[in-house]
Amino acid sequence: MTTDQPIPVIIDCDTxxxxxxALLFAVRHPGLDLRAITCVAGNTDVDGVVRNTLTVLEQAGAPDVPVARGAERPLLEPLRTARHVHGHDGMGDLGLPAPTRTAADVDAVxxxxxxxxxSPRPVTLIPTAPLTNIALLLRTHPEVVRNIERIVFMGGAVAAGNATPVAEFNVWHDPEAxxxxxxxxxxxxxxxLDVFQRVVVPGADVRRLRASAEPGARLAGELLAHRGPVVDESDPGGGxxxxxxxCAVADPQGLTTHRxxxxxxxxxxxxxxxxxVDRRRRPGESEIHDGTREQPLVDVALDVAVERYVKLYLTAVEGP
Structure with a gap:
């Protein structure tokens, strides 16, 4: 991918x-060309996700990015939201005005x-939600893979989970997808989650964003303040x-991955x-006795340059 042209990206989310x-960063970083946003049930119901997405774009003064409604529930499981984390409206119950923008007249897939x-150049897909829409796309229109550069998804964990002791929410919500x-x-x-939980904006930066006169930057501050976690008791920051x-798409050098x-x-x-995630250097008894199974190889994020991504994020969101 050449560095002098913005990277075409599509975000699939459950805002x-x-x-x-993530949306605030994507619409403001000059190295990203946000071509579309698709919505799926997850943190809240899919209609709430669409509303929240349109609200964020409006608050950010974003260009007219098409937004589409997607799956109402996982492929097999019932809908299980995370409103206990994200608030009744999925956006921290900040009381934001209803958007005047409307969704596209086509479905997400x-x-x-x-x-x-x-897209004139291969697209990078960034799912930050349960993967139902992406699974439906791949099964319904497999021809799209010829113009996908990479899929960078937020999900999974090498170590501990959050939905269960071992499973991360997005994958747990729709494992088949x-x-x-x-x-x-x-x-x-x-x-x-191994890197997701580490990138925390310091409290001083969160307070500066919250005091901003610019709506998008101020919204970022309010969201970070609601988000947590706490760096220490005297200086609450926001993850x-x-x-x-x-950020990992805009600046992949800040992420350490192993295939x-x-x-x-x-x-x-x-x-x-x-x-x-199989981190062993050699096969174990299971493979020796039962034979090896072909498993997909994934670039798994194991480390992240925290300060680099915090600076990257703040520069973009507070930029002109």
Missing amino acids: GIDDAL TLLRREILA AAILLTAGVPITMYG LGDAGAV LPVEVNLAAGPARGQTI
Whole structure:
């Protein structure tokens, strides 16, 4: 990808506090060409996700980016939202005005296909949500893979989960969709909880954003203040969360990845939705006795340059 042209990207989201932070960055970073946004149920119901997405674009003064409504629920599971984290409206219950923008008159899968195939250069997909829309796209229109550069998804975990002790929310919410994603046949980067939880904006920067006269920057500050976590008790900061995955597209050198086999546990029980990342250097007894199974290779994020991404984010969101 040449550095003198913006990277064409499409974000699939469940806006969501940190999805909103990701959208604010994507529309303001000069190195990204945000071609479309598709919405899926997750942090809140899909209609709330559409409303929140349009609100963020309006507050940010974004150009007219097409936004489409997608799946109302996972492929097999019932809808299980995260309103206990993101508030009743999914956006921290900040009391933001209803948007005047409207969604596109096509569904998410149709918009994804149209925008991917119409792009003059291969698109980078950035799902920051359960992967239902992406799985439906790949199964319905497999021809799109010829014009996808890479999929950088926020999801999964090498170590601990958050929805369960071992499963991260986006993958846990629709494990079958995540398993389909891993067989997409394009390069994939997994921006999981191992790095997701580390990129925290210091409290002083959050307070500066909240005091800004510019609506987009001020919204970023309010979202970060709601988001947490706390760096220390005297200086509460805000985690970038999903926005880190978009930072990783704009500046991949800030992310340390290893190409590793990954599979999703689809079995019922406490480990359902776990991303099983094989970090062993040699086969174990299971492979020796039962034979090796072909597993998708994924660029798994294991480390992140925290200060670099914080600076990257603030520069873009507070920029002209």
